Amino acid sequence: MNHPVEDLLEIATRAAAAAAQFLVDGWATRSVVSTKSSGTDVVTQMDRGSEALLVEAILASRPDDAILGEEGGSREGTSGVRWVIDPLDGTVNYLYGFPVWAVSVAAEVDGEPVVGVVHAPALGTVWRGATGHLAEANGTGIHASGCDDLAMALVGTGFGYEAAVRAAQGEVVAGLLPRVRDIRRAGAAAVDMCWVAQGVLDAYFERGTHLWDRAAAMVICREAGAQVGGLTGGPASDAMTVAAAPGVYPSLQKALIEAGVGHE
Numbered sequence: 001m002n003h004p005v006e007d008l009l010e011i012a013t014r015a016a017a018a019a020a021q022f023l024v025d026g027w028a029t030r031s032v033v034s035t036k037s038s039g040t041d042v043v044t045q046m047d048r049g050s051e052a053l054l055v056e057a058i059l060a061s062r063p064d065d066a067i068l069g070e071e072g073g074s075r076e077g078t079s080g081v082r083w084v085i086d087p088l089d090g091t092v093n094y095l096y097g098f099p100v101w102a103v104s105v106a107a108e109v110d111g112e113p114v115v116g117v118v119h120a121p122a123l124g125t126v127w128r129g130a131t132g133h134l135a136e137a138n139g140t141g142i143h144a145s146g147c148d149d150l151a152m153a154l155v156g157t158g159f160g161y162e163a164a165v166r167a168a169q170g171e172v173v174a175g176l177l178p179r180v181r182d183i184r185r186a187g188a189a190a191v192d193m194c195w196v197a198q199g200v201l202d203a204y205f206e207r208g209t210h211l212w213d214r215a216a217a218m219v220i221c222r223e224a225g226a227q228v229g230g231l232t233g234g235p236a237s238d239a240m241t242v243a244a245a246p247g248v249y250p251s252l253q254k255a256l257i258e259a260g261v262g263h264e
């Protein structure tokens with residue numbers, strides 16, 4: 001079956017915009033309704049409402065598609081297209097009013113991610129990518145940085161919610177910090193990766209993300225000339241995601257291994 005990338009991009013753009021507006025409009029009513037991996041890994045009623053809205057918007061145009069959603073709105077499909085959605089990446093930031101949060105919508109065709117939209121209303125930025133077609137921020141083409149020296153690289157990362165995982169992640173950061181320009185932890189993996197695509201960060205790495213955190217941003221990164229993968233040549237995975245300007249990708253991989261990644 002033919003699934004024009006332009007159509008998928010249009011649906012992703014509209015659905016993400018609607019969910020972003022819902023999150024902006026309902027911000028004052030946000031409340032924690034559940035927790036996941038730890039007491040600080042919260043779910044608000046707005047995460048759930050945003051996911052319900054995304055699912056409804058996507059299925060209204062494409063009823064036969066599959067969906068993988070962070071908050072359980074997943075379903076099987078028959079068309080060969082699967083949508084991977086994070087209705088609110090950066091939930092803790094949203095809760096506090098720290099502006100780094102986003103709606104993330106990706107479309108895969110036969111298992112290959114082809115479209116990604118990351119909409120961050122409090123930052124006023126919409127990143128979009130389509131395989132072989134485009135990588136843009138607010139309609140302007142973007143490219144990963146030309147940084148080719150890890151010592152000069154501004155590197156983003158993120159941390160899990162469980163104390164033991166965080167302790168190990170802290171050790172890796174301690175090993176890496178003397179070897180890079182500096183480290184940033186902004187609190188939304190999808191935004192961190194889009195910042196790599198845009199050259200706002202030179203690189204990003206994180207252990208413990210989920211596919212919905214990274215799927216859309218991976219498309220945007222690749223189309224913007226950033227390299228994305230896991231450790232030692234493997235694909236990006238829940239175990240490790242590295243996104244970086246090509247000039248620092250290999251040296252970051254090496255530095256992460258030397259800092260203890262994979263041995264935590």
Ligand code: IPD
Nearest residue numbers: 088089090091158159187188189
């Ligand atoms: C989280 C954010 C955070 C990252 C965590 C993610 P959530 O997503 O992206 O930056 O460090 O790994 O789980 O829970 O806000 O959707």
